[in-house]
Amino acid sequence: MTELTMPLSFTRPPLSANDRTHWRPRARIIQRVRHEAATRARAMRWGPYKHITVHLHYRPRDRRIRDASNIMPTQKALIDGLRDAHVIPDDDGRYVTETIPTIHPVDGKPAMWLTITPGDPK
Template sequence: MTAPEAEHGGIIRPQSWRLELPAKTKLINANQNLHFRRKAEMVKVIRNAAWTMARHSDIPALQRAHVYFVIHPDTSIKRRDPGNWAPSAKAAVDGLVDAGILPDDNKDHLLGPDPRIGTPVKGSQLVLWITDLDQMHADHIALLNPPGVLA
């Protein structure tokens, strides 16, 4: 057993990639009351930013992935509920699909996106962590989600 396997009780950590959207990209918060056109514009910007970053990364095409998103809120935001940025994460995941990283963002190909909170940065930033589920044993995937979901 190699050192990383020994450290994790024999579990081999699957390959993961970090995909940062540019800092200061305007993000959508579920608590915002946006006009549908303004929201559509913001979705397009986030989706295109994720597409661009994915196309210029070393992330291969995956069949199944776990994605969690880390929101680095603006330094001026005091209440930090990471789940509120799910609309931004959805748009970014759609950008991954557009870039060919995932064939689709349905339950057969995607687990998540799950929210996390990161350290505040000026202007906010969204970071996606993408893990190849095809490198994980089904028993380990089961620990990440409720029974019957993407085994």
């Protein structure tokens, strides 16, 4: 199966399960994340696919311990952006398999990227 990679402009997750942000600024952040995913997916000519497996990657700037599941809200907004770009028909389990994000060891500059694998779930 082919794995497609989308580099992201974020150097740290813009959304976290630990955030206690008011709904209005949080909605703006979600909109920005969705827009980036949709714009990049269109530019990369992704889709349409019947099913994808999604995996978010994060390489932090320091060696602090992080919980990978805390960045799931960022992954959710990215998947919504893929749906906005018509990469998938919808963002439910029939069309998307989500994996827990991977936090990579510190190695160079901080970065985030999204990978998708088109095709039926295993």
